[in-house]
Amino acid sequence: MRSTTPAPRPGAAWLRQRARRITTVLATLALVCTAALTATGSVQAAPSAAAAWTPKPSPMTTPWTNQVSVDNPLPEYPRPQLTRPDWANLNGIWDFAVTTADAGQPASFSEQIRVPFVAESALSGIQRKITQNDKLWYKRTFTVPAGWNGRRVQLNFGASDWRTTVWVNGSQAGGTHSGGYDSFSYDITGLLNGGTNTIVVSVWDPSQTGIGAVGKQRINDVAPHPGGGIFYTAASGIWQTVWLEPTAPARITRLDMVPDLTNNTLKVTVRGDGVSGQSARVTVTSGSTTVGSATGAVGSTITVPVPNPHLWTPEDPFLYDVKADLVSGSTTVDSVGSYAGMRSVGIARVDGVLRPVLNGKFVFQTGTLDQGYWPDGIYTAPTDDALKYDLQKHKDLGFNMVRKHIKVEPQRWFYWADRLGLLVWQDMPSMDTRTPDSAARTQWEAEYDRIIDQHRSSPSLVMWVDQNEGWGQYDQARIADHVKAYDPSRLVNNMSGINCCGAVDGGNGDVLDHHVYVGPGTTVPSATRAAVLGEYGGLGFRVAGHEWYPGGGFSYEDQADQAHLNNRFVGLLDALREVRMPAGLSASVYTEITDVENEANGLLTYDRQVVKVDAARVQAANRALIDASRAPSTPVVLPSNQYRSLRVTTPGYTNRYLRHRDGAAYTDVVDANSAALLKNDATWKIVPGLSNSACYSFESRNYPGQYLRHRDFRVYKESGSGAVFQADATFCAVRGAGGGVRLSASNFPEQYLRHYNAELWLATPGGSHAWDNPASFTEDTTWAVEAPWAP
Numbered sequence: 128m129r130s131t132t133p134a135p136r137p138g139a140a141w142l143r144q145r146a147r148r149i150t151t152v153l154a155t156l157a158l159v160c161t162a163a164l165t166a167t168g169s170v171q172a173a174p175s176a177a178a179a180w181t182p183k184p185s186p187m188t189t190p191w192t193n194q195v196s197v198d199n200p201l202p203e204y205p206r207p208q209l210t211r212p213d214w215a216n217l218n219g220i221w222d223f224a225v226t227t228a229d230a231g232q233p234a235s236f237s238e239q240i241r242v243p244f245v246a247e248s249a250l251s252g253i254q255r256k257i258t259q260n261d262k263l264w265y266k267r268t269f270t271v272p273a274g275w276n277g278r279r280v281q282l283n284f285g286a287s288d289w290r291t292t293v294w295v296n297g298s299q300a301g302g303t304h305s306g307g308y309d310s311f312s313y314d315i316t317g318l319l320n321g322g323t324n325t326i327v328v329s330v331w332d333p334s335q336t337g338i339g340a341v342g343k344q345r346i347n348d349v350a351p352h353p354g355g356g357i358f359y360t361a362a363s364g365i366w367q368t369v370w371l372e373p374t375a376p377a378r379i380t381r382l383d384m385v386p387d388l389t390n391n392t393l394k395v396t397v398r399g400d401g402v403s404g405q406s407a408r409v410t411v412t413s414g415s416t417t418v419g420s421a422t423g424a425v426g427s428t429i430t431v432p433v434p435n436p437h438l439w440t441p442e443d444p445f446l447y448d449v450k451a452d453l454v455s456g457s458t459t460v461d462s463v464g465s466y467a468g469m470r471s472v473g474i475a476r477v478d479g480v481l482r483p484v485l486n487g488k489f490v491f492q493t494g495t496l497d498q499g500y501w502p503d504g505i506y507t508a509p510t511d512d513a514l515k516y517d518l519q520k521h522k523d524l525g526f527n528m529v530r531k532h533i534k535v536e537p538q539r540w541f542y543w544a545d546r547l548g549l550l551v552w553q554d555m556p557s558m559d560t561r562t563p564d565s566a567a568r569t570q571w572e573a574e575y576d577r578i579i580d581q582h583r584s585s586p587s588l589v590m591w592v593d594q595n596e597g598w599g600q601y602d603q604a605r606i607a608d609h610v611k612a613y614d615p616s617r618l619v620n621n622m623s624g625i626n627c628c629g630a631v632d633g634g635n636g637d638v639l640d641h642h643v644y645v646g647p648g649t650t651v652p653s654a655t656r657a658a659v660l661g662e663y664g665g666l667g668f669r670v671a672g673h674e675w676y677p678g679g680g681f682s683y684e685d686q687a688d689q690a691h692l693n694n695r696f697v698g699l700l701d702a703l704r705e706v707r708m709p710a711g712l713s714a715s716v717y718t719e720i721t722d723v724e725n726e727a728n729g730l731l732t733y734d735r736q737v738v739k740v741d742a743a744r745v746q747a748a749n750r751a752l753i754d755a756s757r758a759p760s761t762p763v764v765l766p767s768n769q770y771r772s773l774r775v776t777t778p779g780y781t782n783r784y785l786r787h788r789d790g791a792a793y794t795d796v797v798d799a800n801s802a803a804l805l806k807n808d809a810t811w812k813i814v815p816g817l818s819n820s821a822c823y824s825f826e827s828r829n830y831p832g833q834y835l836r837h838r839d840f841r842v843y844k845e846s847g848s849g850a851v852f853q854a855d856a857t858f859c860a861v862r863g864a865g866g867g868v869r870l871s872a873s874n875f876p877e878q879y880l881r882h883y884n885a886e887l888w889l890a891t892p893g894g895s896h897a898w899d900n901p902a903s904f905t906e907d908t909t910w911a912v913e914a915p916w917a918p
Contacts, residue, residue, distance in 0.1 A: 180220050180239040183254035186351045187502035187675060187734040191509040195250055200241060203511045205285050205368040207542040208584055209382060210464040217369040218242050222266040228259065228331055236266050242369060245362040247349045248505040257363040258346050259333035265365065266327045271319060278373035280319060283312045285367025285537050289332040289339050296320055305570060307339060308535035308556055309577040332363035338567035340556035340574060342533035343498060351676040359724045362506035367537045375461045377401040377453055384584040385616045386469045388486065392430045393467055397451050399425045405460055408452045418447060438486050439468030439586045441527040444548030468545060468586025472617055474637050474657055481652045482713045483618060491756035492550055492714035493749050494528030495521060496662060499536055500723045502675060502733050515543045516735060517720055522547055523742055524730065525749030530716045533557050533595055535578055544587035554592040558599030568601060579614050590618040596628040596642065603633030623661035644683040647703050647876055652711045659714040664699060665728040668692045668739050673732035680727030691893045693741045694901055698892025700748040702877035704755050705861040709762060710821065763860040763868055765813050765823055770915035772809050775882055776867050777906040784809040785887065787827060787844035792835060792887035797916055806916035817853035822873050824856050828917050837872060840896065842880065842887035863909035870910065879908040
């Protein structure tokens with residue numbers, strides 16, 4: 128449990144150098160808490176305090192629930208893109224109290240909490256409802272190691288929700304911080320006393336009753352309960368790592384790194400504090416080889432050459448090591464370690480269609496909605512392995528993208544996305560669904576800027592999602608323009624789900640984003656924006672023994688069993704590949720990677736104990752989708768304005784043809800000796816689609832003006848007008864086996880024209896109807912387009 132362990136880094140030489148320095152530091156490090164000395168130098172609770180504290184029972188146990196250290200949880204270095212070897216973790220047991228929201232510091236702290244788990248969580252040891260009428264109080268002591276003498280001491284918070292005030296030895300450290308998702312720090316050097324120091328932290332979290340970003344948080348009972356819908360338990364107080372770090376008076380505070388593939392350079396801006404005349408030197412290495420180095424002014428752009436760059440992609444997420452130094456003459460004043468990935472993100476026309484491109488090439492982005500909730504830690508993953516697990520599961524299931532849904536994770540989550548190779552869409556957490564006032568808007572926009580600053584160098588992050596489904600919406604176009612100007616290296620989504628829930632499209636940004644449940648819907652690009660499916664799916668399957676509130680789970684479409692779930696989900700992925708991507712769709716986000724509380728539509732259960740789907744089958748479907756975007760097949764073209772007959776290809780029934788009878792569609796045996804009426808009934812004029820000219824409609828030979836159309840799944844020969852009729856009478860051609868063709872409903876792309884018991888139906892892979900039977904599904908939905916029986 129070593130608090131001085133840095134984030135894992137590529138580059139053996141760099142690691143060896145750091146290891147030598149850590150060894151030296153550890154030899155002198157003597158950080159204690161109320162006289163409790165630890166061998167590793169981490170700040171831990173006194174033995175008596177740790178012994179008195181116990182966690183609460185979690186409503187569901189993840190594989191990591193019982194692996195969390197009592198006095199040194201989350202011991203990994205928390206800031207992988209700005210690392211220093213000397214630091215001390217303050218996670219562990221703190222004294223704790225709750226007062227009314229307007230109260231001052233309590234005289235006594237009668238409880239204990241395990242930081243950094245929120246008070247509502249089992250892992251905190253508190254596990255109770257916190258409201259806007261409460262204020263949380265934390266307290267602990269520490270002693271600064273003698274080895275840090277002569278340096279400044281920084282007190283860092285990964286995140287604390289929502290209004291946080293800090294005192295050291297009775298004096299307030301800096302200003303009060305408002306925000307739940309961005310990190311903040313205080314230079315506490317002038318407040319230290321040279322002996323045992325006391326930190327007191329107060330946090331007031333009004334959740335949805337306040338003006339701040341809250342995402343899915345709502346003040347609810349912490350015990351599992353029915354209801355809740357798509358909103359979940361609130362997360363109040365400190366929820367990311369707290370740590371101390373010694374620095375030089377002149378120090379580096381941030382690295383802004385933007386790869387430039389056009390010129391094979393990495394553009395780096397070194398931000399600093401206390402700087403007076405020092406310059407910045409940035410060195411990029413790969414293993415033990417120096418790739419490039421450059422020096423420039425602090426706060427200005429430094430261009431570092433990266434010749435023949437090894438590009439970062441989801442399949443090959445290569446990372447360069449980066450070192451930044453503050454230099455005064457020949458003296459290095461401060462040094463930090465980091466990493467970077469060389470990649471570009473943009474929008475371009477590909478075969479006439481506006482698409483998002485990575486490194487100049489279109490690749491379909493297939494991902495899931497990842498909400499980042501845990502039954503034991505709520506907002507905080509129990510361990511770093513747990514934090515990595517959900518991202519690894521995306522890779523195992525063949526996804527290449529993840530949409531982090533209205534929550535911002537710790538920087539180590541981004542580190543794992545960078546290392547594993549996942550494209551990240553990062554939502555700005557929404558305010559409450561009501562229209563925000565001016566104070567709320569000012570707060571939200573300021574926090575959004577800070578979040579962009581803190582994650583702008585992550586190569587995996589490719590798109591900022593400003594707002595979602597109209598929740599707390601305002602000034603969509605202005606905000607999208609601001610975000611694009613503030614971070615021009617990424618795509619911007621002004622509103623995810625512009626077609627949903629009263630959302631108003633700002634009309635700008637890089638993508639046009641629809642939400643369609645179950646989907647995949649018919650989103651198409653505009654003249655200025657690529658088309659993406661920001662949410663779809665929501666297929667539900669409850670696993671007995673792995674439900675947050677047994678019997679309380681809901682989904683957008685319940686599945687009878689795992690076989691139906693697998694068939695239905697793979698059918699959706701196939702529809703994206705076969706129909707929607709050729710029509711211009713460029714990305715899709717499936718709801719969701721795990722169940723969350725009473726939402727039972729995850730690919731995994733909420734406790735991460737069960738993977739509900741066939742991982743190999745889903746991976747293959749995702750891989751086929753991604754591969755098809757790189758090497759699209761030739762579109763299926765049917766003879767337009769010509770008569771043809773459609774023959775069944777199912778073995779044993781190949782003498783049957785699609786025909787109409789009494790206004791409905793059937794199959795029947797047709798041969799040279801058949802009556803003229805039957806031959807006419809089995810002949811159709813193929814014309815451009817009534818609702819989509821890229822697809823097709825089928826007009827009756829002997830009843831001109833009447834078309835094949837679906838209605839309540841059954842297929843008929845009917846006449847009609849209007850948008851609904853035209854969409855129902857339009858089918859898109861998909862390549863089938865053996866030179867055949869499959870016909871997908873234009874307005875329901877995952878449903879195919881199928882013969883079943885001699886009747887024609889729209890059938891859904893994994894559907895619940897009799898005509899969705901999986902037996903011979905592909906064969907029954909594949910047709911041979913042949914010469915007409917009645918020319």
